[in-house]
Structures are given as structure tokens and as C-alpha cells.
Amino acid sequence: DAGVIQSPRHEVTEMGQEVTLRCKPISGHNSLFWYRQTMMRGLELLIYFNNNVPIDDSGMPEDRFSAKMPNASFSTLKIQPSEPRDSAVYFCASSPRALVSQPQHFGDGTRLSIL
């Protein structure tokens, strides 16, 4: 079975540019999570969706960040404009349902470097 698929794997861009990260969850999973991982702050949940609807976006750092899930098989995380402090690894995860018993399955992440 295909796991969670993220693209691109690596992104290097200059500050001020728009960055779009993409995620395809595991088929049949209806909960999707975006995380950010840095050395200083560890793993932080940014936002999660149930059935394509954003449930909790309290982890989104500021208005420059936005996330969408137009359908059950695709989500994007956008940063506009990007800043050097946004450099991190961004993970997408999915689970069958957002119930406490269902573990989350992670993609391999997008390594983002903002120069």
C-alpha cells in the first residue's frame, strides 16, 4: 500500500517567495495533519482536518501560513511570503479517523530552506 506522499521532498527558495507543500494521504483515511519539525521546537502540530474540514488550526504560526484540503486525497500548506525562520521539515500525516485509538501515519516530509 502507498503511504502518505509528500512533495516536494526538498525545497530551497528565497525569502519573500510563495511556497506550496503538497500531501496525498493514505486512501481511505479521512483525517489529515500538518506538522513542522525544527531543532529548537521539536514537532509541532500546525493544523488538522477531518473529512476535508479544518478542525483545529491553533498551531498555525501566523497569517502567512494557510492550509487547504479541497478533496479527500489532497492537501496543501502554503507560506506566503516565506521567511528564513520558516525553514524546517514539514510533515503530513493521516489516520483513518480522528479518534484517539487510530494512530497517525507520516509521510517522509518536505525539507524547506528559506534563504
Added chain:
Amino acid sequence: GEDVEQSLFLSVREGDSSVINCTYTDSSSTYLYWYKQEPGAGLQLLTYIFSNMDMKQDQRLTVLLNKKDKHLSLRIADTQTGDSAIYFCAERGATNKLIFGTGTLLAVQP
């Protein structure tokens, strides 16, 4: 608030047992998880335990939960060089979010 803490580093010799510890603060935690992260990869779920259990064993992995002390441990028997990775403890409680620890880097010496 919710907080999960782990020691940052553990070094063991190949063939020995490894024990990675984790403490958490949320008394309403329902499930606790162990994830493994290898270099350049995402987090791989290793095992999880429901909060009304005190032990779970899965091949070389043993999870112990002391709910009273809010302490979770992961024991890896016969540790191999392929077990070298960062191990994350995570808890899921009333907020329905996963709260991750800082991760423990396990280094296995041949």
C-alpha cells in the same frame, strides 16, 4: 498544559537492551505512542498502548506504562545497529491532538 519529556541521548552496545524513558503531564491521556525516525525519513509508528494497560509486548519491543507516575518506557531487546534512530514518545488526550516529546537519539555501538 500538556507536556512530554524525554532524555535527549542514549548509547548502548549492540546486543544489549535499550530503555528509553518518557514522562508526560496530561492525566487525561488515553493513548501513548512510540514513533521511530530514521535520518531523512518521516516518523514510523512502532507501537502504542492504551492508558488502562500497564504493559504491551511486541517482538523485541516492550512498553511499560506507570499511569500513576505518568511514566512511559520503551525497551528494545537485543538492540541492533539498525535500531539507531530518534525515538519519539507521544500522548493523545482530551484535545485529541498528538503531543510529542523532544525525541531520544539512540546510538548503537557495534
